Amino acid sequence: MISFRGVSKSWGDNHVLRSLDFEVAPGEKVCIIGPSGSGKTTILRILMTLETPDEGLVVVNGGTLWDVKKGGHAKETKEMKATRRNVGMVFQSFNLFPHMTALENVMEAPVKVLKLDKQEAHQRAVELLGMVGLSDHLNHKPGRLSGGQQQRVAIARAMAMRPTVMLFDEPTSALDPELIGEVLEVIRELATGTDMTMLMVTHEMRFAEEISDRVVMFDKGVVVEKGPPAQIFKSPEHERTRKFLRAVLDY
Amino acid sequence: MMGSTLAAAGGQTWDSAFAKSLIPTMLEGLWTTIQITLAGMAIALVVGLVVAIIRRSKIPVISQLFGFYVQFVRGTPLLIQAYFAYILLPDYGLTLSPLVTGIIVLGINYSAYTAEVYRAGVEDVPVGQWEAATALSLPIQRTWGRIVLPQALRSVTPVLGNYLIQMFKDSAVLFAISVYELMGHVDTIGSDTYRYLEPVTIAAALYLIVSLISSQFVRLLERRLVLSR
Ligand SMILES: Nc1ncnc2c1ncn2[C@@H]1O[C@H](COP(=O)(O)OP(=O)(O)OP(=O)(O)O)[C@@H](O)[C@H]1O
Numbered sequence: 001m002i003s004f005r006g007v008s009k010s011w012g013d014n015h016v017l018r019s020l021d022f023e024v025a026p027g028e029k030v031c032i033i034g035p036s037g038s039g040k041t042t043i044l045r046i047l048m049t050l051e052t053p054d055e056g057l058v059v060v061n062g063g064t065l066w067d068v069k070k071g072g073h074a075k076e077t078k079e080m081k082a083t084r085r086n087v088g089m090v091f092q093s094f095n096l097f098p099h100m101t102a103l104e105n106v107m108e109a110p111v112k113v114l115k116l117d118k119q120e121a122h123q124r125a126v127e128l129l130g131m132v133g134l135s136d137h138l139n140h141k142p143g144r145l146s147g148g149q150q151q152r153v154a155i156a157r158a159m160a161m162r163p164t165v166m167l168f169d170e171p172t173s174a175l176d177p178e179l180i181g182e183v184l185e186v187i188r189e190l191a192t193g194t195d196m197t198m199l200m201v202t203h204e205m206r207f208a209e210e211i212s213d214r215v216v217m218f219d220k221g222v223v224v225e226k227g228p229p230a231q232i233f234k235s236p237e238h239e240r241t242r243k244f245l246r247a248v249l250d251y
Numbered sequence: 252m253m254g255s256t257l258a259a260a261g262g263q264t265w266d267s268a269f270a271k272s273l274i275p276t277m278l279e280g281l282w283t284t285i286q287i288t289l290a291g292m293a294i295a296l297v298v299g300l301v302v303a304i305i306r307r308s309k310i311p312v313i314s315q316l317f318g319f320y321v322q323f324v325r326g327t328p329l330l331i332q333a334y335f336a337y338i339l340l341p342d343y344g345l346t347l348s349p350l351v352t353g354i355i356v357l358g359i360n361y362s363a364y365t366a367e368v369y370r371a372g373v374e375d376v377p378v379g380q381w382e383a384a385t386a387l388s389l390p391i392q393r394t395w396g397r398i399v400l401p402q403a404l405r406s407v408t409p410v411l412g413n414y415l416i417q418m419f420k421d422s423a424v425l426f427a428i429s430v431y432e433l434m435g436h437v438d439t440i441g442s443d444t445y446r447y448l449e450p451v452t453i454a455a456a457l458y459l460i461v462s463l464i465s466s467q468f469v470r471l472l473e474r475r476l477v478l479s480r
């Protein structure tokens with residue numbers, strides 16, 4: 001379970017999150033939509049501990065990730081580090097380690113963090129890379145892979161840590177159009193075939209509609225509206241949602 | 252020292268037989284210079300790396316102190332640092348041979364430069380690499396050792412190679428604290444025989460030959476690193 005309670009974040013006088021309350025149930029697949037600059041990435045980055053909230057409580061699977069009192073400072077605690085291990089993230093720009101092969105990218109954390117022995121980690125990495133359709137590229141470095149292939153390695157790498165929560169930040173927006181499908185296909189399989197909690201920021205509205213249990217419309221650091229995809233896309237209640245959808249769907 | 256006898260050395264003509272007789276001693280001096288350079292560079296590479304990592308780690312006070320260290324070392328001449336170490340270290344009960352003192356001074360001096368080189372290399376590593384490491388919960392030592400440094404070192408290896416060559420030439424300064432390297436031999440031969448033309452010329456030739464060969468090597472290395480990217 002993921003829960004945000006009164007989470008605020010600003011840069012200067014840019015108030016990106018305003019006392020945000022937000023929850024995701026275990027196993028739920030949630031898509032976050034909303035205009036540029038509305039704070040979608042910031043939410044994911046706070047969950048991945050890449051950003052610190054100015055204030056508020058963030059809990060994942062009962063573990064406290066952040067607990068910042070008004071006027072206090074976010075601290076890296078033991079509990080935060082232990083809790084973070086439940087969370088994996090797939091970045092817009094892949095962020096693979098360029099000097100390592102696909103296999104090494106996927107094996108690095110299981111060996112060093114989960115302390116699996118090399119053989120077991122290797123076997124699991126081979127399986128994961130097979131699952132994302134890259135059995136022929138185990139020993140290729142990222143520079144030799146297409147964007148779509150790189151993003152699939154990145155997904156396998158994140159999965160290798162066996163996260164219970166997976167975050168996707170616009171996983172296909174850096175890809176050439178013809179490569180988007182192969183990555184969405186892998187994510188679709190994770191959504192239907194696993195009980196991981198998934199939180200995804202995307203501009204692929206049709207895909208969001210198809211895979212998510214719930215869609216959350218975000219604007220100016222607050223939740224504008226949330227509900228089942230059919231409702232949000234077919235009969236949104238708020239004018240801001242309608243306006244946003246008109247803009248992106250026309251495009 | 253060199254200056255006084257050098258003044259009396261004007262108007263000399265080249266004496267080939269004398270020059271030839273100097274070569275074995277001069278080669279010995281060159282060998283010492285090379286050893287000093289390699290040892291000094293080893294210190295510079297290690298200390299510079301530690302300094303760069305500490306500065307980047309943003310530990311309050313300590314990181315600033317090391318920033319000051321870099322500025323201080325870069326802001327004073329190598330010759331003065333050498334004199335200071337030579338004169339002052341024994342006062343603090345550290346009696347080291349001129350050779351060892353020279354190596355340490357050279358290494359410390361260059362560590363300030365290598366620290367800056369490493370820093371530039373580390374800054375070149377995209378922030379996404381650090382973030383991916385955090386997302387995988389990689390420990391910080393592992394992130395440095397396996398993710399950041401391999402990428403940073405790759406881009407700065409040729410620059411470090413050029414610093415090695417520069418250090419090789421700069422080590423000549425150490426004859427001032429009586430280190431018996433290549434210039435030290437020139438000085439001794441000069442004050443013994445009152446002839447400078449031959450030893451200085453031979454020393455210059457030796458410095459030049461080694462520098463040229465080494466720069467070719469660095470260039471080759473640079474090309475290989477670019478190609479294997
Ligand atoms: N490190 C930072 N420093 C300053 N401002 C930042 C920083 N990170 C994000 N912001 C600002 O916070 C706001 C929200 O950013 P965020 O990336 O969360 O938006 P987003 O909803 O993901 O937008 P997009 O759809 O464009 O990705 C933006 O105005 C952005 O400029």
Ligand SMILES: [Mg+2]
Pocket residue numbers: 040041042169201
């Ligand atoms: Mg974003």
